[in-house]
Amino acid sequence: MHMDFDAPKPEIKVVHGINITYQKVVDEVLHGIEEEGVPFCIEKLDESNPVELAFRGAELSHLGVGIGITEKEVVLHYIKLKEDQPIFRIPSYSDEATLRAIGSNAARLVKRMPFKNLDNTELS
């Protein structure tokens, strides 16, 4: 029997501004999510506040997890938190390892695994 409830796919929403100049930053964050094996999709919104973008992502995501990326900042947000209090926020000029770690942490929030430190090392 084929069942189709038209349920939205469980995905992490990565939201960034339009006409971006920081594709590299977005890519690294996505690699972090991919390595952890959690589905994700990308949205574009005309908005320059990264926290706002992240929270919008969390609202859109069926998993309640959103990442907002602007030229200046990368923010990880969760639907159950207050809008102005995201879990993690890092500057967009962070190195590759840190950008990937915030992606990994978005996935780990879904998987309920301990977070990585933001220098991409495991907390110990």
Place this chain on the structure above:
Amino acid sequence: MIIAGIDIGNASTETALARYVDGKPEFLCSGIVDTTGMKGTRQNIHGVFASLKQALEKAGLTVENVDLIRINEAAPVIGDVAMETITETIITESTMIGHNPSTPGGLGIGVGVTVDIREVNNCDKGESIIVVIPREVDFEDSSRIINHAVNNGIFINGAIVQRDDGVLINNRLVKKIPIVDEVSLIEKVPRNMRAAIEVAAPGSVVEQLSNPYGIATVFDLTSDETKQVVPVSRALIGNRSAVVIKTPAGDVKERKIPAGQIIIQGTNKKAQVNVDDGAEKIMDAIRSVAPVEDIKGEAGTNAGGMLEKVRQVMSNLTDQLPSAIKIQDLLAVDTFVPQTVKGGVAEEFSMENAVGIAAMVKADKLQMNMIAHELEAELGVKVEVGGVEADMAIRGALTTPGSNTPLAIIDMGAGSTDAAIINRAGEIKSIHLAGAGNMVTLLIASELGYDNMALAEDIKKYPLAKVESLFHIRHEDGTVQFFDKPLDPRTFARVVILTPNGMIPMPGNYSLERIRAVRREAKTKVFVVNAIRSLERVSPTGNVRDIEFVTLVGGSALDFEIPQLVTDALSKYSIVSGRANIRGVEGPRNAVATGLVLAYKEGE
């Protein structure tokens, strides 16, 4: 007239303050602070001050109001603990990588010769290889190189990766292969050697490489060679991914470390026992020669060093020659210590056998009189050294509602476990044994592989919980607790210790069940064993069953589970036992201090 009884213990200094009216004591207040310095030394005075001051403040009195201070004739017993590993695993020429990266890539088993990814293009068509990918090569380049090589007819059957890139590489490959990532010391992986890689499906564990015959199949081993790989396969059991590399002289050995002998000198008999025979043999030997006069370690061995260190510490503390220090009891406990495998490439560790030892030293006499003199001079209050510690403890314990003579007490402290028994005629017999709270801390720290003793102490003292979301935790017993505010992200999805100062996240990947089991095991190995051992020694018949009532006192009796463990174990000997409640209000604390005050009435 106001009297203060002050008990200087190994870990805490306690005060009981009472007013005598018509020869009857009326207890006012108590004080408790950490003991300053080692018990029985000059440094204790600061602790005595603080403890007394605390009690006086609560009662609204000052030092001038106090007419007499009684301090305990401290049992000159000091304990120390040590740990000795008795097996080790050595890998000569690295042959295995058995670690659990959280996200390995691909699936299945692959066999081939190890080749650096940057040299893959030099390989011949038709060759079977395993690529080694160091940090410098990123996942996009790696996957491109692998896809290209496969197109050229080279069989790439697996990859060993330094970065956390396994899934990323795998997702970009045309032909899927097993990939083990997060191999930190990749430069140690030998090149141009035959290797096998296995990655199990999520939720499963490696099957081929954790089986000696599986390794034999992969590498065409003879029966003799298969015997040699047993430690390798054993070390890989339970991992989700594994690598085994066959080098010509490669070998893994499990070796017994000769730890030396312990020589136990009894009053009449003498026994010698090898430390590496394990705790049971050592305890049997001690029981067979009791009463023990001194315990020595074989000179020039680890056992010798361990016991001599204890002797040296005690000699410094008590100002006596090391030769005058006699070790009069020893508690040996079998344990496991996770140790890094020598020669491993990914910081693999294996659980090695170890023996933990607590030693108890009786010095001639502690400097209690000296402490009393100094106190008297500083406070201007008369200070006297009261009765024997065990007598005082029993007197205090008898203030527990529902208790009466004959009664045995077990005083579970930090440094030693003491027992005393009083019969109907009021005669008291007492004993001091090695091993108590500090030993439990040591066992917890070593079995979990923590150097941090403060953390192990917290594990011992407080219950655990698992943080299940940013807003709720699940306690050890399964109950769930919710919070209004989000929890610290550092605790997310971790096992935490619920201390009064907040949650402490536990490092490492131990499950809550594992930590709990280690904690309870350590407490059982020390306190249940010592409860029975000590009651055997004070029982008038030598049989534990002939004791009817036991109360538990001392700091470790405050623990949230030690009294239950002991009560449970003793109920099998049909003994009524439980935590004391001194004066009906103090719980298991303050027994000796209370006893010191009560003894005054009887002119002792």
